[in-house]
Amino acid sequence: MIDVLVDGLRDVREQPAWTPMPEEVKARLRSPPPREGLGLEAVWAELQRWVLPYRLGNVHPRFWARVMGTGTATGALAGLVAAAMNNNLSGLESSAVHVEAQVIEWLKGLMGFPASASGLLTSGCSLANLVGLEVARDSVDGGVKAEGLQSVPGRLVGYASEEAHSSVARAFTVLGLGNGSLRRIPVDAEFRMDLGALERAIDADLRAGLRPFCVVGSAGTVNTGSTDPLETLAEIARERRLVFHVDAAFGAWAKLSPRLAGQVRGLERADSIAFDLHKWGAVPYGVGCVLVRDAEAHRRAFQASAGYLAPYPRGVSAVEYAGHELGPELSRPFRALGPWMAFQEHGLDRLREAVEKNVEQAGRVAARIRREAELELTAPVPLNVVTFRYRGRELSDGQLDALNAEVVMRIQESGVAVPSTTRLRGHTVVRLAIVNHRSLDEDLDLLVDAVLETGRAVAREGG
Amino acid sequence: MIDVLVDGLRDVREQPAWTPMPEEVKARLRSPPPREGLGLEAVWAELQRWVLPYRLGNVHPRFWARVMGTGTATGALAGLVAAAMNNNLSGLESSAVHVEAQVIEWLKGLMGFPASASGLLTSGCSLANLVGLEVARDSVDGGVKAEGLQSVPGRLVGYASEEAHSSVARAFTVLGLGNGSLRRIPVDAEFRMDLGALERAIDADLRAGLRPFCVVGSAGTVNTGSTDPLETLAEIARERRLVFHVDAAFGAWAKLSPRLAGQVRGLERADSIAFDLHKWGAVPYGVGCVLVRDAEAHRRAFQASAGYLAPYPRGVSAVEYAGHELGPELSRPFRALGPWMAFQEHGLDRLREAVEKNVEQAGRVAARIRREAELELTAPVPLNVVTFRYRGRELSDGQLDALNAEVVMRIQESGVAVPSTTRLRGHTVVRLAIVNHRSLDEDLDLLVDAVLETGRAVAREGG
Structure with missing residues (x-):
């Protein structure tokens, strides 16, 4: 079990950032509880087949929706110890x-x-x-x-x-x-x-x-x-x-x-x-x-x-x-165990470096967006949150709202990355909150590329 | 890590139900966070030395304070999986x-x-x-x-x-x-x-x-x-x-x-x-x-x-x-994972049996208390909670309050069992809430024996 989970975290980059749930899986997760127990082996098999593959995706290096932590292997072990102690x-x-x-x-x-x-x-x-x-x-x-x-x-x-x-x-x-x-x-x-x-x-x-x-x-x-x-x-x-x-x-x-x-x-x-x-x-x-x-x-x-x-x-x-x-x-x-382990394992310097790196990455993405004629940075980027939109050419504000929402949904569905949206001064914009020690500069470039490509495609479709 | 934790749960009966924390341990748990990380091995060593031995005790078969669940190995694994998925x-x-x-x-x-x-x-x-x-x-x-x-x-x-x-x-x-x-x-x-x-x-x-x-x-x-x-x-x-x-x-x-x-x-x-x-x-x-x-x-x-x-x-x-x-x-x-795993592993019948067993045990303890001349059952026992007090002979109500509180503290400190107290109709009473699939009838007999012995000892010392 540990192997599957820790390997899963190690290889997360090779997996999609997010996967929509097939109807078959949803149906499976509607069955009633059994009268007689299935035993732990069977439950673990169910878990691996129906639940693990459709996790949210915030452990992925290209997940930047809302403001979500990405988790660590040590965090998983803290979860194990806390639940075993059951304090x-x-x-x-x-x-x-x-x-x-x-x-x-x-x-x-x-x-x-x-x-x-x-x-x-x-x-x-x-x-x-x-x-x-x-x-x-x-x-x-x-x-x-x-x-x-x-x-x-x-x-x-x-x-x-x-x-x-x-x-x-x-x-x-x-x-x-x-x-x-x-x-x-x-x-x-x-x-x-x-x-x-x-x-x-x-x-x-x-x-x-x-x-x-x-x-x-x-x-x-x-x-x-x-x-x-x-x-x-x-x-x-x-x-x-x-x-x-x-x-x-x-x-x-x-x-x-x-x-x-x-x-x-x-x-x-x-x-x-x-x-x-x-x-x-x-x-x-x-x-x-x-x-x-x-x-x-x-x-x-x-x-x-x-x-x-x-x-x-x-x-x-x-x-x-x-x-x-x-x-x-x-x-x-026992909520304190996770921070107690993380602070001591990593040390304050490494926690600080992770924060600084994410803020630098946000600045770098913002700089690239400013350089791209088809994109518009929609707010200053003082910390780790970047908002922008695909504006293309000659599209009205109303069209742009629908277009940018569509762009975000398509990118999420593709499994390439998970940005989210928000509303700023009345406009729908693409939003990245980088709280992710797994993210590399290339990951963010890949997202900007995806927004440009998808934006052009949706605009061509008339949307 | 898994071995230590699962063996710890398996052998819990051989350990004390609760252990007071030495001042040395308390002092250790006041140190500041490190600038440089210690690495996971070192943190795990710290955890085993300073934290695990002084768990609360509710995983023990003779813990009946408040109303506390005792936890299971599957619960520990659910904690691991939930923290690894980090949903x-x-x-x-x-x-x-x-x-x-x-x-x-x-x-x-x-x-x-x-x-x-x-x-x-x-x-x-x-x-x-x-x-x-x-x-x-x-x-x-x-x-x-x-x-x-x-x-x-x-x-x-x-x-x-x-x-x-x-x-x-x-x-x-x-x-x-x-x-x-x-x-x-x-x-x-x-x-x-x-x-x-x-x-x-x-x-x-x-x-x-x-x-x-x-x-x-x-x-x-x-x-x-x-x-x-x-x-x-x-x-x-x-x-x-x-x-x-x-x-x-x-x-x-x-x-x-x-x-x-x-x-x-x-x-x-x-x-x-x-x-x-x-x-x-x-x-x-x-x-x-x-x-x-x-x-x-x-x-x-x-x-x-x-x-x-x-x-x-x-x-x-x-x-x-x-x-x-x-x-x-x-x-x-992801709070749902624990119940999702437990209900399927054990099945409803086994969950029901655990409840029924605890209620039967409470009835059995109550019957014994009724038979013991030095003890007094202080409330009906419709479910799994038993309240009683050591009343000895010729002690005033005020003396009995202090005596029963002292009895409970001594039994807790001894590591034999963990009952708690409450106040009922103005009196301090000993209280057991049996929500513990590890408890055996012998465990409860041992507790009643301890209350009798400790009650007599405290009464001899002059209350």
Whole structure:
């Protein structure tokens, strides 16, 4: 089994980047569970025949859709060890708890957070944002946790840029604040929050009797990799007495590199930050992290008590790091093992080099796109995200939207590469997010070639 | 590596059930991350020396603290495969998505939910409860998602028994409803919700102008394994127009057994149910599930849109099951693989037998406790949870609390077994939750012997 999986990772370059699932396979994956067991051999055979060949493709060197980590063989082994240990980090003492505490210490150090801050590993940045924003919500009015939002006066409103990730708005809905209570602030030409517009929005809400309580900065937006002016945002938050949370899903990792850290300057001044480890942290899904400057506020927001959870001075219930009091989960899998192994195996220097290499590759692709007359770069490329479109000649904007969507679908279906799309200033564009230590410059050239060829073909078809 | 881990699981009976961590080990797990990588061999050596020996102990045949699954070798392999595939189930087409959809279909069938219902795998029951209750909250008033709780009239209140799990109250705080908006209804002598008291509480809230919106039943409470009268609760919910959610963390698995299913009759009438797979589902942490009868309400509560998430008719973004639109996570690990492998390897009959065996063992322990003059059974044992205390002779209730806590700590520290404690009707009691296919009758006898011996020793020392 190990051989098949490790060989599969080694030879991934020879496989298609993605393969559509035949209807036969889909049908097979609709059968009911057996009454009598099939045994492990038979299940492994099923897995190899119906499941492994149709993996998503993010382990492939030419997968750049969304913002996805590519995984490593060590990550696979961490998955094995974690599942064999089967730890539950819910306030019971074991080495796993100390490993999580250690990883949190490492991450606080890397992100410039003080030793007194607290942190938690979550399944990803969505829940990390949720935790940060729940702490923000409950810090503003102690009555919210006890008696609910309907019992506190003045509607709570927060601010994020138009380009902020969908998980920020979703956190607002989960937390009962409502989608509409997250004011979406316009961005400048570089897709960074317009701070004049932010100040005006806060003033308008104050005049309307609302209660502005937080501002959410983005460090590395998903659409373009842009980062809000975090230092000035920190100043505004301080002056306005707003909690300052930063969604730094992948942008946080710029902190590792002296060359890139300037882009996210101010991140270390946030009250809380959320970021992923399954992107540039070189671990498999799903591991995210939230760091909270005020450890006491963090614990106050999530602490719960129950007879069966009572701590004791000795034995299993004598635990130093109580992650189940820092987020919405009680039972928690051993997420820290992946980062603990990856950081030690590779070392910080190699993690940094992987980030720097991806950013260089993005710059190189952007330069090539600028040189190609049929292509148009649609946003600056400060980090690892490249957006562009095939524009050909004499095509209307409406035609271009459909054409570029078709180009991306065809390239995905061909198995050559997996770019994705997004919408920028009303246009559909091709998008690459390079979070992939397996990608070579040639891989990216191959993609640009494919966009040119496919773009011409679709344009010829009249599309 | 496989050998060490699989041998470790095979020989687990020879190891202590739990081992306190020496200070030296704790200190080691405080060192900073290396600049230069150590390589995989060195990390594996570190892992074997500092981490593996101090696992939590829930893989051991004599671990019965909280309510914890014990894990299997196949579960470990599922962890390996899932991490090697490194799927992200966030609305992108791959076999993993179809495997999750298949597992959800299986679970709907087992729980008696209709084919039209929807479901989602979460990290555990805490988030499953959160999802169910968010759907409930947003079903009541469409304005909540858009404009927040502060914009809708009438405070929303819900109901659960005093014995309901802490994650239900926590879901209320996360959702902005507030702890205090979950009315805790007293229980009867069998720790089941007192339905007269429920009706009175609803009436009182209505008179006070509040908006009762949901009632949460428990199927298998963590303290005693009791189950609320679900059929009558379903009736009350229907008459009162309340959403009926059931927290069935481990009780749901009684559905597998014709002999036990009567205990959770009515579960299939709930609007939503939450339960765990990492308990009786024979998979490692963390996998829980929420099923929602009204699939459209489920999707409406969580659906989000963003340019980079746009679906397409072909290619990677053409996905049939969109789990990221059914819960708070966007990126989602491949949780379904463990259950997919376990259900097929073992078959439903063997899963059922494991549940029935644990329930029989609980009954057998209870019978022995009833026979022992120095012990007192402190609650009925309808399922797999046994609570009791050492009462000795002529000790006051206050002395007994301290004594029983001390007994549990000593037994945990000895490595013989891991029971836990809870509080029942104001008393500290010893508690066993048997969710462990490795446990033998002898293991449980050994625990009872240890409680008797340790109880006598502590009593002799003066309590």
